[in-house]
Amino acid sequence: MSDGREEREEQEQRRKWEKEKKDRDDDLDRYWERDGERERRDSRAAEVEALDAEVKAQLGQGTRRSFLVAAAAAAGGYGFYRWIDRSPGDQLIPKPLRKTLEFNAKMSRGVFDERGLAPTYPVARSMELRTNGNYGLKMDLVPESYRLQMVGVANAKDLPHYVDDVTAWEYQYVTKKEAGPVEHDTKVAPKALVVVGDGSQAKVDPNGDAGMGEGPMMQGGTASTMVGGNGEKKSDVKMPPAFAAAFAALKKSQGNKRPRGQEEAGMSDNTLDAGTPGLLLTMDDMTSLPHHELVTEFKCIEGWSQVVHWGGYRLADLIAKYPPERKPDGSLPKYVYMETPDGDYYCGFSLQACMHPQSLLVTEMAGRPLAQWHGAPIRLHMPIKYGYKQIKRIGLIAYTDMRPDDYWTKLGYDWYAGL
Amino acid sequence: MPEKPTDRREPIEELQPAAGTTQERVEAAPEISVAPRVEARDQAAEEPAAVAVSAPSTDQTLPVAANAVVTPVEAREPAVATVRLEKKHPLAIRWMHWVNFPVLFTMIWSGLLIYWNDSDNAYQHPHAVYRVGVGSLTVVRLFPPWFWKLINAPYRVTEGLGYHFFFMWIFAINGILYVSYLLISGEWRVLVPERRSFLDAIQVTLVDLHLRKGLPPQKKYNGAQKIAYTSVVLMGLGSLVTGLSIYKPTQVHWITSLLGGYEMARWEHFWLTMGFCAFFVVHVVQVILAGWNNFRSMVSGYEIVPAAKAPLEEERRVG
Structure with a gap:
């Protein structure tokens, strides 16, 4: 597109200007030399130069001041960032960030x-939902052993399913029959990876339980409540005799149960104390509620989403x-707390969120009964x-x-998580 | 895009200030040019020898002594600086520009920490959203593993979310203040493209690529700059809207639906960010090419311009 002609013309024009200028200068030189005014012209030029210099000096002052302010502002900005970054943690994220999440929730x-x-x-737009994390689902639950614990229900004592201690209920587990499609989670670093450091040597099996906890079940152990197992037979960790004795005594005092909170986030603060009264509902109590179906988009904070066909009962x-x-x-209590039977996974909600007409206790997905790896017999969709x-x-519901504990909140995520 | 020193092509005849023209210009923007003028007079009074000097075009045959004695100080044309200071960027705009830089950087960085989360899943189809491709054809997924390792992104999602939802407020407030300031001060007139800007922009781009010569006439910004700066503000608005539609896709589902759904909104949010990155690269290159005088004006507000250059105030007033 460069036009040679145009370029030539421009060059010619410039040459003409330069020649004219030179001629003018030569004329002036001749005059001044004859009249001895050359010096004065120089002094005039010096004067103009001095004025220009003064303009520049004036700017120089302003520039210095501006750059000083800019430097101070940059330092202040960096200090602000450092203050956030170095603030003591509040459930694994710096306190200012945690406060902001809470402020955002309030907004x-x-x-x-x-x-x-x-x-x-x-x-027609719905699809199979991915499985993403199997916290609280490491073993298959024996369906007949399922009960839904409900605590804090009005006039519970007068209801048929009332028991003095809901925690005494024993859920039965069996080894997984099917592992489910894929179980993998990237929301937290797998501990193995953290130990190794840069992660290049730590080959994480993409189909394995990467990112899972280190509880006994993670290391090949079985749950104490598992049918035909006591949960200790595969442990080859040698303990000092005194410690082993103390540990055994502790386990016995806890009714020989598998410890709760075996995943990364540990035990929930809201795990029920032994002797908590409440209801033990059966699936029949659930299925007597009106049945609903819903096709909505499930959204994971990891950044993926899927349209899913749900069936079940309104939490409301x-x-x-x-x-x-x-x-x-x-007044009514403000919150609702839920956890898995083994207490490994737990969530807190506002009562209002649970009353939302689309908050569903799911028993079917994609038109089929809920699979174990999707949380059978009942999971939540919200x-x-x-x-x-x-x-x-x-x-447990x-x-x-009190605002209940929440698994992922403990690992640095927002408690509110509202969409 | 390009920040041009606004008038580097104007021929400047340094030793022959067109006194008459300058005087007029000076009056058009008195608060800016008063200082040099006053000082010029003081200087003249202090140096009687200089009094005799007249502009080259005046009669040069007069005897020096007579001229010095007879001519009163006022009657003689004072020496005038060939350059002056032009207030180019108002204080508010400079602050908001520089606040935006680290804030947008933080938004992009924390956004990457969030995006990483969908890059490493076991489903062998990571980043269904953050990719280049159509339908089932994918040219490239963003980003490759070495990139994530390079920026130390893995397993820092909570940090990313925390910073993203903190700095979004600063980004939004700064942006709203900026647009409000443009509207109230009239500065929008120098920024918003006119019909001519689009043709100019093509020409400017060709000149920048050394494909042709001859920049079109411009005032504060050339056509390409006007388009770029206005677009980047609109992109900021786009990021806020797509961001909100991703942040609260149930509560503002009508916005999410208007944007083409949740995944589409994420896609748009992502590519707007890529747009910011592209803008940033071109912007920085152009600032470097335009030089120190131009860069300094975004810090101090002032630029050194030839005295004869038309002041920007007019453009701000009438566009």
């Missing part, structure tokens, strides 16, 4: 009130059937929350007035 509640309904889709209907006990001042709140294999 979201204030603006949206969690009442929005998620869009629904035709069934269950709550209506078993309403929370009112506090002495007549389109107003990220996937990590949609707990699989719900063992408890009403509480």
